[in-house]
Amino acid sequence: METTNVDYKAERAGYYKVLVGLLLLTAVTFIQPHMFMTDSNFMVQMFIGTVKAWMILIYYMHLKGEKLIGWSVLFSLLLVVFFYIMVIIDVNHFQFLDLSHITSEVTSSGAANASAAH
Amino acid sequence: MSKTYFDETHCAIGHPKSTFMQWMLTVDHKRIGLMYAAVMFTFFFVAVATALAMRFELFAPGAQFMDGDTFNQAFTLHGVIMIFLFIVPGIPAIFGNIVMPLMIGAKDVSFPRLNWFTFWLYIAGCIIAVSSLWVGEGFADTGWTFYAPYSLNTGTNVIMTLVAAFVLGMASILTGLNFLVTIHRLRAPGMGFFQMPLFVWGIYATAWIQLLATPVVGITLILAILEKYFGIGIFDPSKGGDPVLFEHLFWIYSHPAVYLMILPAFGIMSEIIPTFSRKEIFGYRTIALSSASIAGIGYLVWGHHLFTSGMSDMAKVIFSFLTFFVAIPTGIKFYDWVATMYGGKIVLSTPMLWALGTLITFAIGGLTGVTIAMVGVDIHLQDTYYSVAHFHYAMLGGVAFLLFAGMHYWFPLCFGKMYSEKHAKNAFYLQFIGFNMLWFPMFIAGYLGMPRRYFDYLPEFQIYHQVSFFGAVIFITGLVYMFVTFYKGIKNGEKTTPNPWNATTLEWHLPSAPPPLENHSKVPYVDFRPYEYKHGEPVVKFDYVTMKRID
Amino acid sequence: MGHEYVPEIATDRDGNEYEVQGWQGDFYGGKLGFWLFMLTEVMMFGAMFLALTYYFSLHTADFVNASASLNRYLGGFNTVILLVSALTMGLGLLKMRVGDIKGAKLMIWATIILAIVFLGVKAVEWTAEYNHGVFLGLDALQSGNAHSKPFGEILFFGLYFTMTGLHGFHIIIGIGLMLWLLKRINANKVNQGHHILHFNIALYWDLVHLIWVFVFPYFYMIGAGDVTGGAH
Numbered sequence: 001m002e003t004t005n006v007d008y009k010a011e012r013a014g015y016y017k018v019l020v021g022l023l024l025l026t027a028v029t030f031i032q033p034h035m036f037m038t039d040s041n042f043m044v045q046m047f048i049g050t051v052k053a054w055m056i057l058i059y060y061m062h063l064k065g066e067k068l069i070g071w072s073v074l075f076s077l078l079l080v081v082f083f084y085i086m087v088i089i090d091v092n093h094f095q096f097l098d099l100s101h102i103t104s105e106v107t108s109s110g111a112a113n114a115s116a117a118h
Numbered sequence: 119m120s121k122t123y124f125d126e127t128h129c130a131i132g133h134p135k136s137t138f139m140q141w142m143l144t145v146d147h148k149r150i151g152l153m154y155a156a157v158m159f160t161f162f163f164v165a166v167a168t169a170l171a172m173r174f175e176l177f178a179p180g181a182q183f184m185d186g187d188t189f190n191q192a193f194t195l196h197g198v199i200m201i202f203l204f205i206v207p208g209i210p211a212i213f214g215n216i217v218m219p220l221m222i223g224a225k226d227v228s229f230p231r232l233n234w235f236t237f238w239l240y241i242a243g244c245i246i247a248v249s250s251l252w253v254g255e256g257f258a259d260t261g262w263t264f265y266a267p268y269s270l271n272t273g274t275n276v277i278m279t280l281v282a283a284f285v286l287g288m289a290s291i292l293t294g295l296n297f298l299v300t301i302h303r304l305r306a307p308g309m310g311f312f313q314m315p316l317f318v319w320g321i322y323a324t325a326w327i328q329l330l331a332t333p334v335v336g337i338t339l340i341l342a343i344l345e346k347y348f349g350i351g352i353f354d355p356s357k358g359g360d361p362v363l364f365e366h367l368f369w370i371y372s373h374p375a376v377y378l379m380i381l382p383a384f385g386i387m388s389e390i391i392p393t394f395s396r397k398e399i400f401g402y403r404t405i406a407l408s409s410a411s412i413a414g415i416g417y418l419v420w421g422h423h424l425f426t427s428g429m430s431d432m433a434k435v436i437f438s439f440l441t442f443f444v445a446i447p448t449g450i451k452f453y454d455w456v457a458t459m460y461g462g463k464i465v466l467s468t469p470m471l472w473a474l475g476t477l478i479t480f481a482i483g484g485l486t487g488v489t490i491a492m493v494g495v496d497i498h499l500q501d502t503y504y505s506v507a508h509f510h511y512a513m514l515g516g517v518a519f520l521l522f523a524g525m526h527y528w529f530p531l532c533f534g535k536m537y538s539e540k541h542a543k544n545a546f547y548l549q550f551i552g553f554n555m556l557w558f559p560m561f562i563a564g565y566l567g568m569p570r571r572y573f574d575y576l577p578e579f580q581i582y583h584q585v586s587f588f589g590a591v592i593f594i595t596g597l598v599y600m601f602v603t604f605y606k607g608i609k610n611g612e613k614t615t616p617n618p619w620n621a622t623t624l625e626w627h628l629p630s631a632p633p634p635l636e637n638h639s640k641v642p643y644v645d646f647r648p649y650e651y652k653h654g655e656p657v658v659k660f661d662y663v664t665m666k667r668i669d
Numbered sequence: 670m671g672h673e674y675v676p677e678i679a680t681d682r683d684g685n686e687y688e689v690q691g692w693q694g695d696f697y698g699g700k701l702g703f704w705l706f707m708l709t710e711v712m713m714f715g716a717m718f719l720a721l722t723y724y725f726s727l728h729t730a731d732f733v734n735a736s737a738s739l740n741r742y743l744g745g746f747n748t749v750i751l752l753v754s755a756l757t758m759g760l761g762l763l764k765m766r767v768g769d770i771k772g773a774k775l776m777i778w779a780t781i782i783l784a785i786v787f788l789g790v791k792a793v794e795w796t797a798e799y800n801h802g803v804f805l806g807l808d809a810l811q812s813g814n815a816h817s818k819p820f821g822e823i824l825f826f827g828l829y830f831t832m833t834g835l836h837g838f839h840i841i842i843g844i845g846l847m848l849w850l851l852k853r854i855n856a857n858k859v860n861q862g863h864h865i866l867h868f869n870i871a872l873y874w875d876l877v878h879l880i881w882v883f884v885f886p887y888f889y890m891i892g893a894g895d896v897t898g899g900a901h
Binding site: 092 | 334370429437
């Protein structure tokens with residue numbers, strides 16, 4: 001990063017703008033469960049989180065214009081996403097739900113049963 | 119006689135006078151690489167001895183001098199040392215350190231002091247792992263995979279082994295990080311990514327795996343430790359935890375880890391084959407890119423270790439399908455190597471012999487891997503001697519053989535002396551024969567149903583175990599023979615020139631052998647491809663003082 | 670090491686000269702290295718979120734119930750604290766880059782104080798949960814007794830304590846790093862022309878914040894609002 005020619009005022013203003021944006025999004029996080037799209041609460045919350053993370057990455061962490069580092073970050077995020085997809089596919093197609101004592105059917109009917117058998 | 123890296127060094131802290139402290143505090147990548155080699159091979163022989171003890175036990179059915187529990191600890195010790203202490207750090211830590219900076223014309227790695235710290239982190243990990251042998255209930259008996267829930271219930275020292283694996287993992291991450299930055303930042307002017315020697319490509323692909331896969335196993339081990347101490351429930355079925363999740367997380371790292379081991383080994387192969395065929399490598403770009411794509415695909419296939427663990431059928435099919443894709447870039451490399459040799463002036467020096475031997479053993483190891491990538495076949499062969507033979511053909515017959523090949527290849531570079539080629543070749547033949555005798559019968563025994571990790575077996579398997587035993591004895595004899603040859607080479611081998619093999623890459627264009635402290639006398643400008651031969655002679659020649667081309 | 674580094678010059682066959690990049694004083698190399706280190710952190714927390722998602726999809730209702738019992742306002746307060754601390758850290762770096770050493774140090778101190786406030790709030794939360802009988806090792810999170818919670822809630826709290834605990838550990842490390850940075854600034858080892866250490870610690874602090882951006886909604890907010898409804 002260049003130490004000469006730092007436009008101090010402009011950069012400081014940038015920091016404050018991002019702060020305001022993040023604070024607003026945090027406020028939305030709190031209002032949302034009571035106001036809108038309550039059916040997909042989780043998805044909305046994660047979406048807001050992603051937007052916030054994006055702002056932090058780009059502005060606070062100076063990722064804007066970084067080619068190599070930007071691609072590395074993207075690559076590792078894609079890997080994590082792939083892990084999620086595969087593991088979620090696995091869990092959602094689990095064919096021994098009825099036999100397993102760790103799955104939700106048994107838990108909602110009471111953990112005591114399951115652990116009594118233990 | 120000019121000073122070499124044995125005579126002077128830079129240190130991490132201060133300027134110690136004693137030679138011993140200079141070695142302990144050195145930040146020189148070549149010295150660090152040598153120290154890694156020394157420590158690793160010490161542990162390697164411990165693990166070999168453990169394996170031999172198990173072979174003794176298995177010579178006849180029934181318990182002779184080891185009971186079941188001891189046997190469990192023995193194969194865990196063998197696995198933990200071989201995987202975490204030897205083969206995972208293996209080639210990157212030894213030759214990644216010694217030759218990679220030389221190959222790209224750098225003075226050192228990007229963070230020399232971090233490199234020094236990493237080495238000592240590795241040593242700390244080794245000490246923790248080995249000391250758990252004498253603490254409490256003795257060494258872990260879970261197998262090197264630490265599968266939950268058994269690892270959570272057993273009374274043996276699993277926690278120390280887990281901590282050791284975590285520390286060693288951190289060392290591995292930092293090595294990878296250091297190499298990535300080095301390769302990105304410190305290439306000599308003019309050297310683009312596609313002018314790098316292929317070993318550097320192998321190290322580069324490996325470093326990405328070290329960097330991105332290792333943290334996953336790190337956190338898995340931490341979760342297992344927390345589970346054991348605090349009972350957070352995550353892997354404990356009595357609290358709703360799912361042991362299959364542990365296997366998922368564990369193999370998300372540990373499958374890419376096998377590519378982490380083999381990719382730099384392939385890199386060594388790609389160095390040796392063109393050098394001793396005196397011919398430019400066939401399909402440089404395809405080899406380079408196949409390294410990268412093996413690293414990439416390696417992340418997508420971990421589930422094939424879970425075919426019998428209670429994963430859903432859907433996931434099994436997807437993972438089985440994805441696993442086949444690994445064979446494509448690997449096959450490309452094999453064809454490229456063979457095509458390189460076609461029409462070349464082949465020189466059968468010891469490194470080339472090792473490389474050719476590996477072409478055979480790794481082909482067997484690789485193709486048997488494809489068979490067990492199929493779900494149906496794998497249900498039959500999982501956890502039998504078939505898979506044991508498969509991964510030993512791939513790991514020992516692939517990675518370790520190529521590591522030996524590299525040791526013969528770069529020996530004159532490291533020490534400026536030459537071992538006796540006659541003895542080295544004898545050692546190769548002994549090991550090659552012993553190796554095949556040791557592992558090939560296991561394919562048959564496994565196919566017939568001999569399960570792995572048992573200290574006892576049915577009488578009909580005795581013949582396979584006995585052939586294996588004699589193979590093991592021959593193999594170990596060859597191994598010891600090889601190291602004695604090396605030792606004699608270091609002691610009183612003939613002096614060599616800096617480029618005894620007529621090789622072309624930058625590590626052979628040094629002013630002296632062994633190289634001076636800061637490598638090349640000047641950083642060269644690279645305007646040539648790594649393996650340029652014409653009529654069996656290297657094209658590029660340097661004046662080793664000014665590092666200008668004189669051809 | 671220590672003395673001023675003069676880059677070498679490589680010359681090609683036509684006599685053109687190229688400056689050689691050495692490992693000394695390589696700002697971009699230092700930055701790249703630290704980013705790569707942060708990727709390992711991302712993978713580490715990624716794996717933990719993976720475990721969380723795994724059990725969330727198995728025990729959705731239990732997770733939502735358990736989340737509803739957390740103190741959302743303390744969590745939200747901590748979110749704002751971290752947000753502001755990321756700002757002070759960034760401004761500190763900015764001041765360092767224009768050569769305002771005193772201002773930079775002030776901002777780092779402000780960040781440290783905010784970090785301590787964060788840990789204090791965290792301690793209050795954990796104490797309250799302990800007093801409710803919800804803590805690692807207590808009956809509610811063990812199986813097979815009268816107080817046992819359902820599987821999903823045991824797993825939720827197990828992961829909650831693990832992940833917020835590990836995040837808190839990163840905050841503590843961050844405080845240590847900032848104190849070290851102050852020491853280096855005082856010794857004039859970090860200054861306007863040589864501030865890679867400050868730059869990287871600022872990056873680290875942003876990463877700690879970044880992790881919290883996901884930890885917070887995943888634990889505190891999935892149970893907000895309609896308790897029985899919720900995700901998926």
